[in-house]
Amino acid sequence: MIQKKAYFLHDLSKIKQPTNFDSIYVGNEFCQFLLPTIEQLVRLEKKIPNTKVTFVTPYLTEDKLDKISILLNYLNNNNHFNEIAVNDFGVLNLIKDKYTNLTPIIGRVLVHNFFSLKKGLRVMNIDTINFFIKNYHVDRFETDFYSKNILSKKEQSQLIKPIKISFYYPFRYLTTTRRCILANSLNKNQQNEEIIKCNRPCIQKNNKLTFKYSVIKNKIYLNGNTEFIKCNHPRLKTDKMIDRIIYDNPFE
Amino acid sequence: MKIITGFSKIQEISPLIEAGAEELFCGIIANNKNKLYGHRPNTRQYNIGSIEDLKEAIKITHQKNKKINLVVNEGDFSPENIKIIIPIIKDLDNANIDGFITKDLSFLLMCQKEKIKAHVHLSSVAACLNSESIKFFQKLGIKRYILPQQLTPAEFKKIKNKNKIETEVFFHMVNNCPNIDGLCRFHETELFDFEKSFFFYICRLIPKIEPYYSNPIQKMIPNQKSKKTISMVSTFFQHRQQYDFLDRMYDFFNLNVDYIKLGTRGFPTIEKIKRVKLTKNLLTILEEKLSKNQFKQKAQKLIFLDKKILYQDDKFEI
Numbered sequence: 001m002i003q004k005k006a007y008f009l010h011d012l013s014k015i016k017q018p019t020n021f022d023s024i025y026v027g028n029e030f031c032q033f034l035l036p037t038i039e040q041l042v043r044l045e046k047k048i049p050n051t052k053v054t055f056v057t058p059y060l061t062e063d064k065l066d067k068i069s070i071l072l073n074y075l076n077n078n079n080h081f082n083e084i085a086v087n088d089f090g091v092l093n094l095i096k097d098k099y100t101n102l103t104p105i106i107g108r109v110l111v112h113n114f115f116s117l118k119k120g121l122r123v124m125n126i127d128t129i130n131f132f133i134k135n136y137h138v139d140r141f142e143t144d145f146y147s148k149n150i151l152s153k154k155e156q157s158q159l160i161k162p163i164k165i166s167f168y169y170p171f172r173y174l175t176t177t178r179r180c181i182l183a184n185s186l187n188k189n190q191q192n193e194e195i196i197k198c199n200r201p202c203i204q205k206n207n208k209l210t211f212k213y214s215v216i217k218n219k220i221y222l223n224g225n226t227e228f229i230k231c232n233h234p235r236l237k238t239d240k241m242i243d244r245i246i247y248d249n250p251f252e
Numbered sequence: 253m254k255i256i257t258g259f260s261k262i263q264e265i266s267p268l269i270e271a272g273a274e275e276l277f278c279g280i281i282a283n284n285k286n287k288l289y290g291h292r293p294n295t296r297q298y299n300i301g302s303i304e305d306l307k308e309a310i311k312i313t314h315q316k317n318k319k320i321n322l323v324v325n326e327g328d329f330s331p332e333n334i335k336i337i338i339p340i341i342k343d344l345d346n347a348n349i350d351g352f353i354t355k356d357l358s359f360l361l362m363c364q365k366e367k368i369k370a371h372v373h374l375s376s377v378a379a380c381l382n383s384e385s386i387k388f389f390q391k392l393g394i395k396r397y398i399l400p401q402q403l404t405p406a407e408f409k410k411i412k413n414k415n416k417i418e419t420e421v422f423f424h425m426v427n428n429c430p431n432i433d434g435l436c437r438f439h440e441t442e443l444f445d446f447e448k449s450f451f452f453y454i455c456r457l458i459p460k461i462e463p464y465y466s467n468p469i470q471k472m473i474p475n476q477k478s479k480k481t482i483s484m485v486s487t488f489f490q491h492r493q494q495y496d497f498l499d500r501m502y503d504f505f506n507l508n509v510d511y512i513k514l515g516t517r518g519f520p521t522i523e524k525i526k527r528v529k530l531t532k533n534l535l536t537i538l539e540e541k542l543s544k545n546q547f548k549q550k551a552q553k554l555i556f557l558d559k560k561i562l563y564q565d566d567k568f569e570i
Contacts, residue, residue, distance in 0.1 A: 059435065061403075062382045062410040090384030093391075109435055113357055127331050128358045145437075175436040175455065178402045185488035186481070194404055206477035209485065211459035221464060222485075251464050 003237065006054065006166070008248035011203070012040045015047040024048070025246060027056035029087045029109050030176045030226040032064040033198040038074050045080045056085040056107060059176075063196075065090065072099045085142060086110060096136055105140035106132070108168055109176075114141060126155050133161050142246070144168035146233035150241055166244035171221060171251075172231035180225035182207055195225075208251045223250040253505050253535055256321075256420065257528050258517025260299055264524060265312050271525045272532035276313055277321040277353060278517060280306055286340050287333045289326045298518040303340060307347045314348065321351035325375040329358035338366060345370050353398070355434065360392040371395040376422055379434030381407070383414040396420055398513070402432050405503030412507060420511035421504045423497065423531060430455050430492060458489045498548045505538045530554070 007021040010028075018024055026044065028034035035058070036044075044053065055075055060068060068091060075081045076099040084102050086092045087109035095104045106114065114124050114132075124141070132138045141163060143150075150165065178194045186201050201207050202224030211220040211227065221228040228250075236242065254274035259265060265276065279299040282289040292298040300306050306322065313320040322344065329337070341352070341363070351371040354360065355378035363372050373396040374380060374389050386397055396418040399408060412419070429436065438454055463478035501512070514531060516524045537550050 059379065059432070060382050061407050062414075063407070065382055065384060088382070088385060089380070089388040090382045090386075093384045093388040112435075112437075113355070125330055125334075125358045127334070128361060131357075131361055173437065175431040175438050177431045179430060179492075181485060181488065182481075185485040194402070194407075206463070206475060207481050208464035209478075209482065210462045210464050212462070213454060213457050213459045215454060215457070220459070251466065 003242060004244045006244055006246040008056075008168075008246055008250075010250050010252075012036055012044060015044055017048050018051060021247070023052035023054060025054045025056055025085070025248070027058075027085070029056050029058050029085070029107050030173070031180075031198075031202075031224055032058050032060050032067075033195065033200060034058070034202075034224075035064070035067060035071065038071065041071075041074065041081075045078070049080070053081050054083040054085055054105070055081045057087060057091050059088045059109060060090060065094075069094065069098075072102065075099070076101045083140070092136055092138075104136060104138055105142060105166075106138055108142045108144050108173070111141050111143050115147075124150055124155075126151070126158050129163060130158075130160050133159070133163065138163075140164045140166060140244075142166040142168065144172040144231060146231070146236060146239075148235065148239075164243050165241045166246055167236060167239075167242045168231075168246045168248050169236065170230055170247075170249060171228040174220065174227045174229055176226040178225070181222060182209075182224050221251060253509060253538075254511050255528055255531050255535070256511050256513040257524060258515060259309075259524065260297065260517050261521065262300070262305055262309050262312065264521050265309060266316070267521070267525050268528055269313075269316050269318055271528040273318070273528050275319040275321070275350075275511065276309075277323055277513075278306070278309065279323045285336070287328060287336050288322070288324050288340065289328070292323075292518060303343070306344065306349075310344075310347050310349055319350040321353055321373065322349060323353045323375075324359060325354050325356065325377055329356050329362070334358060334362050338362060341368060342366060351396070357392070360389070360394070364393045373398055373420070375434075376400045377434040379432050383411045386411065386415050386417060390417065396511075398422070399504075399509070400432070400434060401429055405500065405507060408504070408509075409507055418511075419509045420513050421500075421509045422515055423501060423512050424515060456492075458486070461485055461489075498551050499544070501534060501551075502538065502544045502547050505535070 004022040005020065006023045006025055007018045008025040012026065026036055057068060072094060075084065082103065083105050084095060085105050085107035087107035089110065092104055095102050114128060139161060143165065144167065146167065180195050182202050183195050183198050209222040211222055213220065218229045236245065255272050256275040256277060257268050257273045259268055259276055259278050268276065279292060280286065280288050281296065281299045281301055282294050286303065300309060310320055345368050349370050351373050352363065353373045353375050355375040360372060372394050374394040376398040379400050380386055380389060380397065381400060381403055398420045401422055401424065461482045463475060463482065512531060514527050516527050533554055534551055537547055542550065
């Protein structure tokens with residue numbers, strides 16, 4: 001199986017035809033304030049009409065359900081965006097009930113609900129996956145945590161339809177917060193409240209930071225409300241379950 | 253608003269109910285025979301010892317006309333483990349357990365398939381922050397929504413207008429998660445030593461902060477803007493506050509949340525009882541329909557009289 005490469009485009013003001021990549025990702029899985037506008041999506045479509053695009057949605061509060069519905073409605077009537085990576089069960093529910101032209105895939109935040117720990121390895125539950133293939137038409141799961149034998153050959157044979165796995169690199173997310181470390185820090189009046197309006201300081205290069213905790217060996221990378229560590233597994237490129245590698249570097 | 257409290261010993265049931273608890277919950281020591289893991293450490297401090305003890309607890313609680321739920325919100329619900337779990341869950345269902353608390357999709361699907369009559373409550377660690385997500389979980393059979401710690405009263409109000417599900421909110425006096433606990437991988441990663449107690453508090457440590465450099469040359473150029481950001485982020489970490497629990501209690505009470513839950517099951521018995529009594533007294537003040545400030549003043553006096561509780565919170569609640 002040939003692994004395809006995808007590029008996560010964070011800055012929609014710099015749209016370029018990607019070279020060396022088969023498709024692009026837009027959107028955000030951690031922050032609802034970083035969702036693109038329809039105007040940006042129209043521009044994207046015009047600039048790179050022949051490139052497949054996966055739209056990534058974050059976990060959402062009630063306030064942003066309306067915005068995501070508008071975006072989903074646009075995407076539902078547009079063939080350019082072939083997949084929606086969902087990171088909130090509410091979005092999955094909306095797609096199933098209202099936006100049936102869209103193909104949902106399970107994003108890397110939500111995917112943890114499909115894994116179980118077994119002898120220290122992360123494995124997927126076949127019965128649960130089959131339920132989601134059958135009822136939600138999901139056929140792709142995305143992760144940033146490498147684990148050998150996510151599905152054994154025997155388990156793969158029990159799937160009602162084959163599934164595909166994508167892998168994010170070079171960063172793996174550790175944690176995410178609603179009290180955004182960056183936006184709250186820079187807003188003296190709102191330091192201990194959930195962000196309601198955001199002027200998106202995280203997109204500025206000067207605001208990309210690294211952390212070093214005394215009890216953790218790895219350096220931690222902060223992008224807005226989410227902390228990451230670096231990940232790159234030697235088996236990544238040869239693992240037959242992984243058919244797509246997503247290059248996602250929000251620090252570029 | 254009714255009080256739910258955790259327990260870990262059968263002997264705690266009667267005094268907790270006498271103190272004012274309307275409903276109880278517990279975890280069970282998980283092992284290879286039952287595979288019923290919860291979100292808290294798998295020790296006797298937090299969990300009841302066996303299925304037999306749990307059945308006894310169900311009997312005692314029902315004799316007192318109260319309800320009892322089991323926490324099964326973390327663990328390995330692989331198909332082979334589900335096979336082990338099914339007869340145990342059916343057995344507890346036949347023993348008339350009132351509810352199971354979970355976030356696990358496989359567990360929810362199993363309960364539907366096996367027609368388990370006990371209610372299933374959606375754990376706060378499911379990180380369910382909007383009404384559509386609740387609808388999704390209702391299709392999987394949940395009957396009660398336990399609010400995530402990171403959901404604000406204003407957000408809950410909007411959810412409540414769209415969905416009339418039974419609700420429950422955690423009452424944490426000191427230690428609530430700064431991160432979204434259901435989406436946080438700090439506890440799962442191989443980076444940490446699971447045996448060390450500070451592991452649980454890692455998100456409350458203050459890190460050393462530096463700018464991100466994509467290449468070594470950047471590192472050599474002083475950047476005043478980054479310096480300013482670092483200084484502000486450092487200050488934020490030093491003053492990162494907990495939620496104001498009295499504010500939240502007042503708001504959620506007035507939003508008619510059905511249950512208030514005390515996450516105290518790892519506490520010593522005497523502390524659990526104290527906390528139920530305190531909560532009951534706070535609810536009595538809330539019944540007086542005071543303004544928020546008046547409530548907080550009265551409540552703070554009450555807590556001041558029992559100041560010891562706040563100090564012990566840090567020690568016990570993780």
